[in-house]
Amino acid sequence: QKEVEQDPGPLSVPEGAIVSLNCTYSNSAFQYFMWYRQYSRKGPELLMYTYSSGNKEDGRFTAQVDKSSKYISLFIRDSQPSDSATYLCAMRGRGSTLGRLYFGRGTQLTVWP
Amino acid sequence: DGGITQSPKYLFRKEGQNVTLSCEQNLNHDAMYWYRQDPGQGLRLIYYSQIVNDFQKGDIAEGYSVSREKKESFPLTVTSAQKNPTAFYLCASSSSDRESGANVLTFGAGSRLTVL
Numbered sequence: 001q002k003e004v005e006q007d008p009g010p011l012s013v014p015e016g017a018i019v020s021l022n023c024t025y026s027n028s029a030f031q032y033f034m035w036y037r038q039y040s041r042k043g044p045e046l047l048m049y050t051y052s053s054g055n056k057e058d059g060r061f062t063a064q065v066d067k068s069s070k071y072i073s074l075f076i077r078d079s080q081p082s083d084s085a086t087y088l089c090a091m092r093g094r095g096s097t098l099g100r101l102y103f104g105r106g107t108q109l110t111v112w113p
Numbered sequence: 114d115g116g117i118t119q120s121p122k123y124l125f126r127k128e129g130q131n132v133t134l135s136c137e138q139n140l141n142h143d144a145m146y147w148y149r150q151d152p153g154q155g156l157r158l159i160y161y162s163q164i165v166n167d168f169q170k171g172d173i174a175e176g177y178s179v180s181r182e183k184k185e186s187f188p189l190t191v192t193s194a195q196k197n198p199t200a201f202y203l204c205a206s207s208s209s210d211r212e213s214g215a216n217v218l219t220f221g222a223g224s225r226l227t228v229l
Contacts (some may be wrong), residue, residue, distance in 0.1 A: 008153055034217055043117075043203055043220035044156075089154065090218075101218060105155040 003027055006104025007087055015113050019076040023089035023104045026070065030091040030102070032066050035074045038086045038106065047087070051062065079111045115140045117221035124226045126191070126198070134189045134224045136204035143208065145187035146218065149173060150201040159202075162187055168208050191226060199228045 006023045013019055021035075031052055036044035048063040050056045050072075056063045062075040072091070076083055089104040117138045126132045138145065147159040158171030162181040176195025181187055187206075193196045204224075205218040 006155075035219075039227070041223070043119075043205075043222045045220070049217055095185050100158070100161070103156040105153060 003102045004089065004091060004104045007107055008105045010108040010110060012110045012112065013079055014081060015079060015081060015111055017079050017111070019079050019083070019109060021074040021076075021089075021107050021109070023072050023091075024070055025072075025091060025093060025102070027093065027102070028067075028070065029093035031094045032092050033063070034090045034101070035061075035073050038088060040085075044088055047095075062086040080111050081111050086112045094100050117204055117206055117219060119202075119221035119224050121224060122222065124224060126226060128228060129193045131190055131192050134191070134202055134204075134226070134227065136187045136189065136221060137185055138187075138204075138206045138219075138221075140206055140208075140219060141184075142206035142219070143184070144206060145181070146205045146207075147171075147177070147179065147187070147189045148203045148205065150203060150223075159176065159189065188189050197208065198226055201225050 004025045033050050035048040037047045038044040050063045050065050053065045053067045060077045064073045084105040086108045088106040090101040092101050120135045139176050144163045146161040148156040149159055150156050157173050159177050160168055160171055160179040162168035165181055168179050168181050176192055178190045201223050203223050204221040207218050
């Protein structure tokens with residue numbers, strides 16, 4: 001079993017839709033959770049970062065962490081064509097090897113006008 | 114602007130040749146990393162370095178080598194021993210605060226290597 005599981009999609013939605021992206025994980029030691037956005041042929045860029053359980057909101061984006069279920073989500077409200085990208089979840093434990101992030105496979109999202 | 118510069122952006126190699134990918138950062142980060150990205154497989158860690166003159170193997174180090182002679186630079190050599198080198202290679206860096214949850218990775222734009 002991989003440390004982090006993420007459905008690769010592809011996911012295609014109309015502009016304005018609410019998008020839900022999810023990851024599950026197996027290691028209960030993970031405490032830091034991140035979402036990266038990667039445009040085609042570019043490097044990933046940090047989109048959201050959360051610590052432990054709970055929600056975090058930033059504009060149209062909301063990240064949720066449910067540690068009891070080992071499940072994290074990223075919601076995109078009022079999705080735009082510019083949101084079309086691959087979204088990677090990543091996570092690590094507290095005090096783990098510096099920067100040793102565990103990544104999901106990435107979900108490819110297309111938002112059509 | 115602070116960031117990570119990878120070069121070249123595109124590289125073609127004949128079988129049996131070694132190639133070196135450059136990674137330079139001006140973020141004053143202590144730690145640097147190399148990842149490989151293949152379609153549908155996400156990011157896999159090749160090598161990482163937490164400090165100058167020290168580095169550790171990641172999950173797929175076979176066929177690759179690195180050096181860390183300067184804090185700013187972490188070049189990756191793809192050797193002829195790497196059986197399937199065609200991929201997108203990403204360099205990243207992070208600060209050295211081990212306990213900080215804000216210790217996230219900053220990535221370069223990537224280098225795409227194609228073996229002919």
